[in-house]
Amino acid sequence: MTGGSAAVDAVAIDGLGDVHRAPGTRVQAVAEGPAALAVVGDCPVTEQELHAALAAVRAGHWGELTRWPGSYWVVASDGRQRFVCGDLAGIRAVYYTLRGDEGAAWATEARLLGRPLVPDLPWLAARLTVGEHHWPHRSPYEEIRMVPGGFGLLLAPGAPPQLIDVSGITPVDELREGADRFGQVLTEAVQYRVRAAGGVVGADLSGGLDSSAAVVLAADAGPVHAVTYTDGYTSAEDMAFASRVAEHTGITHTVDIGAYEQLPFSFPAGQPTGAEPVLEAAMFAMDTSYLHPVRGLPLHLTGHGGDIVLDASSSCWVRLLQDGRRREAHRQVVAFARLRNTAPGPYWKALKQAADLGRAGSLERAAEALERGPVRPQTAVTGWSWCRLGAAASWLTGYGRHQVAALLRQAARDQQPEPADEFDQWAALRSVGASARGWAPYGHALGIRPVYPYLDNQVVRAAFAVPALARRGLVAYKPLLRESVPELPDWLTSRRSKGSFTAQRIAGLARHRDRLDGLIVSSPLVGGGLIDPAAVRSALTQAARGQCATVIADLHQMLVTCWWLSGQTTELEAAC
Template sequence: MRWSTGRYGTTNEARQPRDGHLVPGVETTWTAGWPAGRVRSVSDGPVSLAVIGDCGADNDQLAARLPAVRAGRWRELTRWPGSYLAIARNGAMLAVLGDLAGQHPVYWRCHDGTVWWATSALALAALDGAPVDPTALAAHLALAQPDVLGQRSLLRCVNRVPGGQLLLADPSGTRTVRFEPTAYEDVDLPVAAATVRAALGEAVATRLDGRPVSADLAGLDSTTLACLAAQRGPVTAVTFADERLRDDDLPYATRTTAAVPNLTHHAVAGTVNTVYYDGLGDLSRLPVTDAPNAYTVTASIKRAVLDTVAAHYPAPGLHLTGSAGDAVLSAPSSYLADLLREGQHRRAWSHAMGHARLRHTSAWSVLGRARPASRTGLAGAWRQTAAELRGAVREWVPQASRPVAWTPLLATADWMSSDVRHQLAAILGGAADQLDDAPTRLAAWSDRQDLNRLGADTTGWRQIAAEHYGVDLVAPYLDNEVIRACLAVPADQRGTPGRYKPLLTTAFTGTGVLPDFVLARTTKGGFNALAYAGLQNNAPVLLDLLGPSSRLAAAGLVTEQPVARILARAAAGQPTAQGALHLAVSAEVWLRQIDTTEPTWWEVDSRVACG
């Protein structure tokens, strides 16, 4: 695992990360596993700035930001293309800034009178063997929104820096400070399109350093990245083309390859084993990630793609993925609640009719789902959810049939013991009482939560690519500047019914980057067939993972009968709570891994401290 760490304050303990390297110019800061070329720093007397990761700034541009460090203009340190961690010192003051999507998360804790920070929560827990926080894990499973519990991480005694905030330490103490607004000033889609195009182009160009380049070539999002890279050199494009999917990704990929120079295409045929949940009987094949990771469930599919990439690479390089494109380029219909709250009833009705046509339902039904969320804010919604947790367990219905909510209560909440549900309700009620600086729009809140979740998950996929293939996985839609450019466009414009990905198509129409037939595409592939095949093929393994002997069961986070019913529904081919099951399986795998593996994180006086 690549990670970074540092400390603030004096200590008599000579502790440092195992195989760590000091960051030049920034005292008591180390990296582990990062190539030297992606760790850079500049200094001027007591002022220094370091960036770790894919940063599009050269050393002169870094040096030009040292006045911003002196003045505490922290957001200026996050405006370069790429995805990176920034560490700034100004005399006795230290600032650590992660990215907006959680690919470079920041955690911190006090240990032996010193503040330690790291991009790995597990590493900080290993300082003294801090255990998992079961209530925080319950929130992860039941709510799936990282910022609900603020600074509380999944590990006891380890604090997390919430999205859009930085860690600031000085002689007066350690705290988090917001550097990113909770919502952006609205920019109309036609105006924002050019900014989005430029941000994506820079995001791709920043990564192209002479290594071999591969890319997913499937939907509109990944195809855009592949075509942008192909403007600058050869790209090995791959399409997962399992016949069970019955989508049109492969025909579009074939046409695109014929139309775009520098694209070489390879189809990845599915097998009986390229399904969800395959290989979970042997957890040693999966990397230990810093948190439960969704790609645990789909690892066999990702490996099939990377196997094909590796077979056609002259040497390990970088792989572009369209991950998170949906999150920034479009929007779910929950934005209707914002239109209703703001009194835009005519626009809400017009959009509701469009969404109703797509879903073969009525506009009244669509608006009926959105109306409850329009009548409350985030704190009030959390109190309502807390009351729901104290009540009776619900009968399962698809999430899309439930009312829109600021923080939807997932089916996993209904699998928990009564005690855990009440503990989670108490924590959620307390969070509501302490909430400040909350966004006024549901879309702004849910967009940020989705991105933080996707960023953490993509980091797990990146570990699979790096540890097993030596490939750097790149997700440009998760870059700070891409996020800012896209989310400045109001959700009702990004997600307007009747137009597919209007922000991306407007940005690239007439530019010659993508063929016209790609920009006119209105279809998108899905993996439901492979999810159900995996549920059926691997039911015994899943029953064992989530059965009476599971770690989740021991903590009251799942109970046997609800899970057995869900798996029985899946085996019969009936609709089921797929997303909730993915969360539970990923969490169980993670708990087993951290219980049975002992990665070495730290060295103390040449002796290794195990976590």
């Protein structure tokens, strides 16, 4: 769907003139006089509700157009200006580019904007080094921007594009006050989809709290076929919980026992490249195997995003320090450390530093560290930071360090939330949204239609309305879930552990090491002088031997980025 030249075989949306949709896309549209409104995607809004919402269009109350259940784009026009918006998490992306005197063009896919898709190598290096959340408005391509999750794009003739905040969070004081609302919207997000499917739906069932809760709710609304992946490297406890949930709900349950062929980082021939690098690209062989039994079903439920809305990071204690509640922050940090049998001192020191420096100061300090010289990778993560220089920072060349430092200084001047917990939860939300968005071509190739009920607008709003400190929970894990969905069995909500894929990733690195080594050496990040291949190859060797598990997350991101860039380079060469 584009607000410029139409896509091939696109169909115009009534009332919105030059806005087009791809065939098969679900659109509900109304128009009265110059006012027009379209909802595109997965939304149970009625025609009567759409007509009523035209009043908000005429008044310019754009945020009111994003409060229906589901996951969708909104396009509206009052005759003078146009508003376009995706979802809060950014699964429904909106890209735009400036066209000089012609204003801005927008589209839901970058390739529809009519510009060459040239990867932005310095930004990709920065993304690997310090995370993408410092630049929520940037895309992986030069000259193409992205509307951040939580914002919409307002376009008017003769005016620059304007970002409109549509986050619309109404805070509550404590967990109990917001739990009923959260339980209601989460249950609706799962069950309206199951009922609308009119038959068996697929579902992930990893054994974790998030997918398990979604399956329990779905089973109350219709038939479910859940799938679970396991192999010699995944958690036996996860498998036991998945089996118990399946027995508790009486659903159909298929367990796929993977072999060496399903280990991460195989990047099999024919795997879609996608529009951006995502961690899930490394898991395509596993996805192909375990999702096969539910291929072609009307929808596939996942627990993706549950960690973000149900839990919070230690940034909530930095927020206490920012608010001057030092004693309370210290008490909670000490209690947290004791529960995990770790020393509270280093943790407390990191949190105090984060509060003292603030966001801009932390980014400036990271930029200075990069410019001073090579960065030594941190051996352990202690506490929360606005900007952590991980293992990937030690892989940058001198040129790469200066490029990333310049981008960090630019980000320090950008407007973002200053309370640590707000900044962190939005950064995490956009990250999981990008992950879901990036998996779309894989789902299409596998015949899977994923849905992410934890990332629906109203579910996110209900969760973020509850203070991050209350969602954190020291004794109970994910207390918001236990409080808001009381019908979940106690043996499930009392679980505190969480499975890890570290051993599986180490095995995948070892099995595919030679090919991965070649991906690193031939990467445009190396060719562009941003990344030192010897440093990355050394880390790969150590990780494949199981000698340095702390670098695996950064290696995972590096390898999928190198693989993705190899596909982008091929496409660019073919276009020339």
